[in-house]
Amino acid sequence: MNNQAEFVKDLVTEHGTNRESLLPILQAVVEKDRFLSENAILKIAEETNIPAADVYGTASFYSFLDIVPRGKYVIRVCKTITCAMKGKNQILLALEDFLKIKLGDTTPDKLFTILETNCLGWCHKAPAMLVNDDVYTELTPNMVVDILSAYKAEADKE
């Protein structure tokens, strides 16, 4: 937890305690931990002097600022109309099948979380998904297996 406190402190030093700095600070914590823990929220509140309720209220508004634990790799499959028309469900099934979890869940090894998201802006190359910040388009169930295998291999190396 000490690490967490140091990390938040450094972030606040870097971005400042203005309210305008709140989103960048929250984003940086999510980038590192993949979610905002209660401790992180309290620490950010303490360091920035913004009420914890406001920090939580802001964080919980944004779909990319998760407030429940997520895997190291958060998969967000686009579910909006064009992706839905072009086989989003098959992609989801392939993900669930490969990871042996359901939509919304995280693998027991805390490596992957499967989520759905709204329009990613790749309708001309549907279906699309994000793995953290990386974009994958024109997906097929086979591609999904290759993509996830690569992430698994990357995690194994670390």
Add this chain to the structure above:
Amino acid sequence: MTTKTKQLNRIDLIFKNENDCKEILQKSFDRSHEEIINEMVNSGLKGRGGAGFPTGLKWKLTAEETEKKKYVICNADEGEPGTFKDREILTRVPHKVLAGMAMCAKIIGAKEGYIYLRGEYKFLVPQLRDELKKFHKIMDELNLDFVVDIFLGSGAYICGEESALFESMEGKRGEPRNKPPYPTQCGYLNKPTVINNVETLAHSYTIMKYGAKKFRELGVKDSWGSKVFSVSGDTPIPGIYELELGMSVQDFVDDFGDGDTKAVQVGGASGFLVPRKRFAKSHIGYQGKLTGVSLPTGGSMMIFNSSRSMYNVLNNYLDFFEEESCGQCTPCRVGCQQLLKGIKAVKRGEKPAAYLDKLLKLTDTMRLTAKCGLGQSVANSFSSIVENFREEMIY
């Protein structure tokens, strides 16, 4: 490209390979502010994000404000379903967008600018940072005190609404503000702010370079110029196309459809669905918004062929709105939930078909009473789908 005989004119202005931003800015800086504003006003350029506010007027109103601190913001929170052209513009010609921002900053007297980039496009940040380095060097050479930074969103469609975007930048929930006051008076940090769509800014570079007269050689009255369209759905050639404003949906479908087009959604989920029988009479542009004949759009063109269920389409849109409603005002928060529940109940036979009319009335109420464009525009797709494909909603 297709091999049809009659083809819409493909325009090559926005993505044209031009690397003279410094020279164009220098040339423009030598002119008076009034001249530049007149050029912008005369061009007839209207906001390319979808709302269509005259850009020159926006710049003029902000320039007239006496407040010392002002901001220029590029709205790159491209979240409307079916829209992806801003990402392409920021990828291929970011320097034109930045030149537009610099021009605007010079005129209104802003020293700080931001690109509000949706979180989904975070992968663009490194290349944009490189571009900003080059840009700031040009600003130094031109002696303009103007710095641009990137602000990342975090997955909220509503933050594309300008006042919600300011709230978000201020570290708050992205909840739209009451208007007036408008951003030209009271925007980011309550200072006068010009907020323009990515494409609008790129067009202003084109206007600086070629002049208002040249800009108006394209398009039709009240909808001058070209526009970048995001084409997706049931089409053999999905992608990004720059076309002239004023085209009919029929001409568009002849070019982009798969031969079996049943309907086209113009302007994304918050826009209108045009059924086949209206293709010929519907035109793409800003004029006559209320007649339903001219359709304003941020450039999203989603094509549906006869294999698609319009019930599924509407269900998908409502699911989207119900999730993306910020929840601040009751008409939108509860309205979206009830519309979604309502069409499902009708489909399952739990409610009579006439219940659809009640839901249509509800969208009228939302159009009148919702606080921002999100809640107000749910009525667009809802009514155009339910009225044209009523039987698909029931059976």
